[in-house]
Amino acid sequence: MMHEVLEFTQSWFSELTGLVSQGSKRVFVGYLLSAAIIAVIWLMWQRRLNFLAAVGWLCRPQTWWSNSSRSDYWLLLLNQPLMLLLSPLLLSKLVLATSIFYGLSDWVDRPLWSSDISAFWVSVLFTSSLFVVDDASRYYLHRLMHRWPVLWAFHRVHHTAESLTPFTVFRTHPVEGMLFGLRSALVQGSLIGIFVFLFGDLVTLLSLLGANIFTSVLNLLGANLRHSPVPISYGKKLEAWLISPAQHQIHHSQAPEHWNKNFGAFIAVWDRLGNTIEYGSNTQELTYGLGHQKPHEHKLLTLYWQPFKNCWRCLRRNKLEPKIAMSVISETP
Amino acid sequence: MNKTLLSIAVVTGLALSAQANAAVYAEFPITVKNYTGDKVSSESYGGQMARHGLHNSVKNLISKGASLDQTQAYFSGKAAGRAIINPVSKDGFPVLQTQIDELSKGKNLSGKTYKGLITGMPGGLTGLELLELMMDKAAQTDNGFDPLTGYDYTQLISKFAMGAVFYNQAVDSYLDEKLDKPNNKAYKEGTAYTGKEHVWDEAFGYFGAPAHALELTAAEVYGIAKQKPESFAKADYNGDGKVSLVNEMAYAHAYYAASFDKGGKTQYLHTIVQAFVDGRSLIASANGETLTDAQLSELMGYTDIIKTQWQRLIAEAVFKYAGSVYGDIEKLETIVEANGDAVKAYRNYAKHWGELKGFALALETGGVNLGETGVKLNRLLGYSPVLLGNTQVAALIDGEFVQSSSVSMSEYRVQMIKLQKLMIDDFGVEARNKDVTANLAQLVDSLGEALAAEND
Numbered sequence: 001m002m003h004e005v006l007e008f009t010q011s012w013f014s015e016l017t018g019l020v021s022q023g024s025k026r027v028f029v030g031y032l033l034s035a036a037i038i039a040v041i042w043l044m045w046q047r048r049l050n051f052l053a054a055v056g057w058l059c060r061p062q063t064w065w066s067n068s069s070r071s072d073y074w075l076l077l078l079n080q081p082l083m084l085l086l087s088p089l090l091l092s093k094l095v096l097a098t099s100i101f102y103g104l105s106d107w108v109d110r111p112l113w114s115s116d117i118s119a120f121w122v123s124v125l126f127t128s129s130l131f132v133v134d135d136a137s138r139y140y141l142h143r144l145m146h147r148w149p150v151l152w153a154f155h156r157v158h159h160t161a162e163s164l165t166p167f168t169v170f171r172t173h174p175v176e177g178m179l180f181g182l183r184s185a186l187v188q189g190s191l192i193g194i195f196v197f198l199f200g201d202l203v204t205l206l207s208l209l210g211a212n213i214f215t216s217v218l219n220l221l222g223a224n225l226r227h228s229p230v231p232i233s234y235g236k237k238l239e240a241w242l243i244s245p246a247q248h249q250i251h252h253s254q255a256p257e258h259w260n261k262n263f264g265a266f267i268a269v270w271d272r273l274g275n276t277i278e279y280g281s282n283t284q285e286l287t288y289g290l291g292h293q294k295p296h297e298h299k300l301l302t303l304y305w306q307p308f309k310n311c312w313r314c315l316r317r318n319k320l321e322p323k324i325a326m327s328v329i330s331e332t333p
Numbered sequence: 334m335n336k337t338l339l340s341i342a343v344v345t346g347l348a349l350s351a352q353a354n355a356a357v358y359a360e361f362p363i364t365v366k367n368y369t370g371d372k373v374s375s376e377s378y379g380g381q382m383a384r385h386g387l388h389n390s391v392k393n394l395i396s397k398g399a400s401l402d403q404t405q406a407y408f409s410g411k412a413a414g415r416a417i418i419n420p421v422s423k424d425g426f427p428v429l430q431t432q433i434d435e436l437s438k439g440k441n442l443s444g445k446t447y448k449g450l451i452t453g454m455p456g457g458l459t460g461l462e463l464l465e466l467m468m469d470k471a472a473q474t475d476n477g478f479d480p481l482t483g484y485d486y487t488q489l490i491s492k493f494a495m496g497a498v499f500y501n502q503a504v505d506s507y508l509d510e511k512l513d514k515p516n517n518k519a520y521k522e523g524t525a526y527t528g529k530e531h532v533w534d535e536a537f538g539y540f541g542a543p544a545h546a547l548e549l550t551a552a553e554v555y556g557i558a559k560q561k562p563e564s565f566a567k568a569d570y571n572g573d574g575k576v577s578l579v580n581e582m583a584y585a586h587a588y589y590a591a592s593f594d595k596g597g598k599t600q601y602l603h604t605i606v607q608a609f610v611d612g613r614s615l616i617a618s619a620n621g622e623t624l625t626d627a628q629l630s631e632l633m634g635y636t637d638i639i640k641t642q643w644q645r646l647i648a649e650a651v652f653k654y655a656g657s658v659y660g661d662i663e664k665l666e667t668i669v670e671a672n673g674d675a676v677k678a679y680r681n682y683a684k685h686w687g688e689l690k691g692f693a694l695a696l697e698t699g700g701v702n703l704g705e706t707g708v709k710l711n712r713l714l715g716y717s718p719v720l721l722g723n724t725q726v727a728a729l730i731d732g733e734f735v736q737s738s739s740v741s742m743s744e745y746r747v748q749m750i751k752l753q754k755l756m757i758d759d760f761g762v763e764a765r766n767k768d769v770t771a772n773l774a775q776l777v778d779s780l781g782e783a784l785a786a787e788n789d
Contacts, residue, residue, distance in 0.1 A: 024781055026787060075786075080785075083785060093777045098770055101750075101770055101773060102750070102770075105747050106751070109744070109747075110743065115666065142789050169787045169789075170786065170787060171788065172786040173786070174786055177785065177787070180786070180787065180788075189777075195776075196770070196772050200772065201772050203772060204779075205776060207779065
């Protein structure tokens with residue numbers, strides 16, 4: 001028993017240190033550093049601050065040590081072991097990929113054109129498909145989270161954040177974490193199965209710092225600033241294609257005109273197709289959170305338990321149909 | 334006081350040495366009542382080791398293009414004076430014996446070859462008839478390879494003979510009906526072992542492991558079978574400066590078990606040898622009396638382990654070579670597409686197919702009806718590799734293999750995927766060398782399987 005506890009604690013600790021030491025993680029120290037550099041340069045350029053003032057503005061305690069941010073850190077700490085316990089329950093990517101591979105081999109002939117493509121292009125195709133399909137599925141699931149009352153009950157936790165830092169990504173209810181895991185297993189498992197069926201050993205992931213090259217390049221370019229008080233806008237032309245930090249901050253805004261906007265993760269095309277796009281501005285000033293929030297919203301018990309209560313309320317009132325979730329739970333996003 | 338301490342030390346020392354000996358298949362006591370000979374231990378399996386020498390030699394002879402007479406001298410002949418063609422001394426790896434007779438006199442392979450029907454090849458032949466036919470055909474080829482059918486007879490004969498002689502004799506005879514031999518009298522008049530002791534030894538001999546296999550790692554046993562100079566010290570257990578082909582060498586399925594186990598996912602070698610050692614110790618513990626029901630049931634437990642693990646390790650070989658054939662066809666397709674020279678790739682394809690088919694046929698010789706699994710195995714594999722013109726051997730007519738049109742090579746490649754899956758589903762293989770789905774696991778690794786609660 002003692003041995004298991006020790007082993008579990010060790011994997012918990014290594015998961016935590018892995019978060020900042022591995023390039024496949026969003027808060028990898030390299031990405032945080034590049035985001036900080038970009039933020040300082042932007043503040044000096046757009047807000048005319050000197051270097052020290054820019055750094056000082058970024059390090060304000062109301063950003064990093066607010067009730068909201070402190071509860072982010074707790075969730076980050078406590079969700080890790082929970083997810084370790086829950087992950088065996090999830091669909092494994094490998095099982096799905098293998099089933100799809102065998103299924104396709106059984107029922108379909110490998111098309112002749114698949115042997116005409118060189119290894120390099122196979123990898124480009126695989127890596128970009130993975131990035132695009134993954135991103136599209138994230139948009140869709142995120143949209144559902146806002147539209148289905150039972151899902152909003154859990155996703156709401158993320159939107160109770162009143163100050164945004166890169167660690168706000170961990171302000172996530174474990175049930176929502178499970179849904180994200182399922183989504184990622186479905187998308188990645190299927191694509192791996194299909195690509196290996198088509199191209200066999202030629203399939204490799206083009207990677208940088210141990211992650212999909214598209215993701216890591218975008219992370220290096222400051223994707224972490226989406227959860228920050230720095231409203232970097234790319235301008236309308238580019239924001240029609242790529243979600244800027246300013247656009248995601250709009251998604252977290254209390255203002256009713258911003259509700260249900262910008263569900264996208266990296267690619268903005270899905271928001272345009274789904275009529276949910278809102279362009280950002282370098283000068284935007286937003287208040288984050290749900291509005292009318294009570295102080296206990298940042299308490300751990302509330303963060304973990306309230307979603308179940310809300311979910312139960314929806315089920316009891318038979319409010320299952322997809323609709324604008326916020327009106328059902330009668331609050332702002 | 335001193336005497337007491339001394340006796341404790343002696344008893345402890347004896348207990349420790351008994352424990353150490355339990356790991357080696359050697360020095361089992363003589364339990365035959367009234368034995369008057371000069372032997373000091375009862376294990377004996379020289380005949381089996383002679384057959385390993387014969388098998389290795391036959392394989393070597395066919396690959397070098399020997400005549401039928403030469404190969405038959407080792408397959409069905411029993412004459413005295415036959416030199417061991419393989420294994421022989423190498424630089425850094427000297428072996429003790431040079432003559433088959435030094436291992437055991439008057440032995441052949443044909444007398445111990447499976448005589449049941451083999452369904453995986455055409456013609457309705459028995460195991461022995463099939464081996465005889467292939468020996469004939471091999472002698473008519475250049476170095477055992479027939480490019481017209483894609484048959485690599487060296488591999489086909491060797492891998493099938495390992496099944497039809499060693500595996501069959503061990504699991505379907507010695508660990509089966511012959512295990513009923515009495516334990517309360519000598520095997521034959523004057524022998525140092527009882528009937529049960531000896532049949533158990535013979536089964537162990539056929540597996541092909543060195544007697545001290547439990548003291549070696551899988552990689553070391555692999556190195557011994559390959560006669561690597563760096564493995565010599567590990568092989569020479571008694572330290573006489575030479576490797577005895579009776580109890581210090583690795584052969585046949587024990588070698589394959591080691592080759593899978595060194596990947597770290599399986600323990601075939603040690604599991605099987607441990608069961609042999611435990612079973613033999615159990616028989617010895619009966620001290621020359623009939624085994625009680627409890628002892629017999631324990632012994633059956635060991636035979637079950639041996640049979641299951643041995644069958645699975647052959648299935649591992651089928652799995653591995655199905656993966657090799659899959660890769661060979663991919664290469665062939667690319668070369669043919671580019672109008673390149675396919676001679677070498679075709680030869681590799683035929684070699685791996687020969688190994689694949691030999692092991693697949695071996696699965697038929699274990700004394701168990703494979704049922705639907707056997708049918709699927711035969712249909713997926715066919716009677717020969719699919720050749721470049723999409724033909725395959727379909728029948729044996731008047732002693733000649735006849736081809737007809739078959740599935741395309743590309744479809745045949747896919748059948749190798751199904752064959753691997755069949756080995757996983759029906760035999761539970763775990764080492765899974767040359768897994769055609771390995772890339773799936775690598776890609777999943779590269780993306781990370783870990784679950785994290787992170788939001789968008």
